[in-house]
Amino acid sequence: MAHKYETVASGIREIIDASLVAHDALPSERELMSRYSVSRMTVRAAIAKLADEGLVYNVHGSGTYVGSKDLFLKTPKLTSFTEDMTSRGYVASSRPLALSRIDADEEIARHLGVPVDTECTHLRRLRLADNNPMAIEDVYLPRTVLEIEHLHLDQSLYEQLTEAGHEVYRAEQEIQAITLSEEDSRILGVPSGSAALSVERVSSSRRGQLIEFARTIYRADRYSFHIAVTRDNNEK
Amino acid sequence: MAHKYETVASGIREIIDASLVAHDALPSERELMSRYSVSRMTVRAAIAKLADEGLVYNVHGSGTYVGSKDLFLKTPKLTSFTEDMTSRGYVASSRPLALSRIDADEEIARHLGVPVDTECTHLRRLRLADNNPMAIEDVYLPRTVLEIEHLHLDQSLYEQLTEAGHEVYRAEQEIQAITLSEEDSRILGVPSGSAALSVERVSSSRRGQLIEFARTIYRADRYSFHIAVTRDNNEK
DNA sequence: AAGTGGTCTAGACCACCGC
DNA sequence: CGGTGGTCTAGACCACTTC
Structure with missing residues (x-):
């Protein structure tokens, strides 16, 4: 795993798979900071990546939540x-x-x-x-x-x-x-x-x-x- | 203009409109930092926004460039x-x-x-x-x-x-x-x-x-x- | 080797939500 | 009001491209 934010992103995926369902709240960014011993920016980079894929979504002032499974599909991608x-x-x-x-x-x-x-x-x-x-x-x-x-x-x-x-x-x-x-x-x-x-x-x-x-x-x-x-x- | 990165993004748009064509290089991030008196992260937030829209693209180790006109607008969007x-x-x-x-x-x-x-x-x-x-x-x-x-x-x-x-x-x-x-x-x-x-x-x-x-x-x-x-x- | 974008730290304050 | 994510600073080192 080359970069820290990728490690954090994988960790968040595991948390979701293990114990969360659609619309459950993720641990807060500050909580994830200390859990993975990284800076907040790194946590946010990880979350941004997952949000890009539609796996999670942010609500300002409230928290980050698991996206609904029906909507998992990624942005359209160029494929052969x-x-x-x-x-x-x-x-x-x-x-x-x-x-x-x-x-x-x-x-x-x-x-x-x-x-x-x-x-x-x-x-x-x-x-x-x-x-x-x-x-x-x-x-x-x-x-x-x-x-x-x-x-x-x-x-x-x-x-x-x-x-x-x-x-x-x-x-x-x-x-x-x-x-x-x-x-x-x-x-x-x-x-x-x-x-x-x-x-x-x-x-x-x-x-x-x-x-x-x-x-x-x-x-x-x-x-x-x-x-x-x-x-x-x-x-x- | 509520946020600094939006100001910077507008500034970059103006630079592009005024003097750049497709595949021209933008000023470097460090140059933009001092030009707008903001931190590098703010410059990067502005560029990320523009890259999201397809107006510019990054090449690691080389620079940030203006996207080609044919290719910039059409990120699929939900429209009425x-x-x-x-x-x-x-x-x-x-x-x-x-x-x-x-x-x-x-x-x-x-x-x-x-x-x-x-x-x-x-x-x-x-x-x-x-x-x-x-x-x-x-x-x-x-x-x-x-x-x-x-x-x-x-x-x-x-x-x-x-x-x-x-x-x-x-x-x-x-x-x-x-x-x-x-x-x-x-x-x-x-x-x-x-x-x-x-x-x-x-x-x-x-x-x-x-x-x-x-x-x-x-x-x-x-x-x-x-x-x-x-x-x-x-x-x- | 010099310059670029990519990642990362350790802080800070602001805007928004829910109680 | 306390907790959340959103923005921002001022640095640092790494990976890559270009010459």
Whole structure:
């Protein structure tokens, strides 16, 4: 355990697991200070971390309390398809449908922030969960980010990007409902004209460099999107 | 300006607006300390607030930088339909379709965490943007939260809930693609069988009490969901 | 090696809640 | 009123990036 506040945070987790339920009060910050022999700032750093995850919440002047279990879910996180499926209890797999070098059309160029006709790598994959079709994914990468010859279909794309010095840190996602094309319906094994969930993702590095544009089309009958949001009343 | 860190945060905003663009470095924390005559912790509190909003980001050992404009605004936030439409540049309006007292069925009871047959208030509204149908919204509230006689159709529901001591603080949302029913297609003015975006929301207070279950069905041709996500590599 | 953000101490006073 | 979390000071050392 590298840092003290992480030790304290783990300790608080144990206290909660051992003896507290939703809306019970935690020991006060001053009590935790002496219990772990740390300064108050360290206790507050630990609590801030747990509050960020929604495990506890603060009430000014009253105390810190255990959050309700129904609301445990973390802030939405950027995950790979494999991570996403694993967390949903499926075994993820993948079948390549196409891999080619293309010139960016207007839409791809706009999303990647590059000029039209910039050389790009295009990868189209069928994504499966427990060996059943779940989604069709199209990924577009500027050739300068990852050359097509260096792309290994049997390794995680994010891992390869990290190794190439383009670690994905954040992404913007646009979620919409669409009606499946004839071809996509056939690939996904659903009736033609079915509804589907389209997720367009633009990924970037910590420093803001655009790395990837991807569109994933999920079967509506097998996939939904779950996010937790909070109301920010303390702006400005 | 109540607190010093807010003053510092405003000052940093001004510095950015006046002379910095995306990925430029901010003055160092120690420089800001002396410039505003505050302690380092206060500077860090200000920067933490701005980083939370995505306006700046930290790089350990290097500096604090201005976030890229494309990526800064969209931390997912819990918004009312009116706020949402306003931020998208539309004028929101509403037309009540039904208001009744019902007994919770299994689904509603599960979402609201109450026994089946608990008395609830049900409000169904057509939501319009610039006077064009955008969505159909069904809201279910336990009667103990807001009695049907106290519900005013001409006032914001969230305002009324706040006044009744049930301020909505966070929500879990489930987003999926659906195929519109005959009736909903007619109400929304789209062809029968069109795809639509369904957003189910369970709202709760800061203390975790479940307040509201709502399902909003958006026209797929007019609405999409935009969220920014980050990759959390620092868990555990 | 110099400069940056990350963690931490040992105090202090303020704002808010509940009795 | 006493106890709580919220803000703040004036230092310190560590970890990391950059040159």
